[in-house]
Amino acid sequence: MGKSRYQFKELDKPYFMTLTICGWQPVFTRPETVQIIFESWQYLQQNANFKLYGYVILENHLHLIAQSDNIQKDIQCFKSYTARRLIDFLKEKKMSLILRQLAFYKKEHKQQSDYQFWQEGSHPQVMEVEEVLRQKLEYMHNNPVQRGYIEKPEHWRYSSACDYSGGVGLIDVFKAW
Secondary structure (H helix, E strand, O other): OOOOOOOOOOOOOOEEEEEEEHHHOOOOOOHHHHHHHHHHHHHHHHHOOOEEEEEEEOOOEEEEEEEOOOHHHHHHHHHHHHHHHHHHHHHHOOOHHHHHHHHHOOOOOOOOOOOOOEOOOOOOEEOOOHHHHHHHHHHHHOHHHHOOOOOOHHHOOOEOHHHHOOOOOOOOOOOOO
């Protein structure tokens, strides 16, 4: 299999990414699971010069725009850490159906784990200009509206849309661009 066309090449620019749970399992339906995502992002913000420009978290995937000095490594660490924490949560809550699905999707070469939480890759797309960044923010903020969950993007609790409409969201976002 050839190399993906999705690569982190320009570290001085933000990237739009999509992270999807294997089998599109609905894991982010509880505040505790979303909190694991926020805690990991906060850690990166404090320790890795991680700039989170925007995000939306839906039940089975998330979109984000972020930048850091080593974004590829930071996203790998994010996915590894959150996968471990979320699988522990699923075990603790005895969510065996989702765990069975995540075990089904585990890649054979991954011997260190019984589960595959995140789909491989994050499909990073570099945000070359502000106009494209704004388009991606609008796209991801409108994701819950398109699904019929809410009428206005800023009403979605797990999104940076509130930050961009004058409110204060659940995690700091970098808007000095």
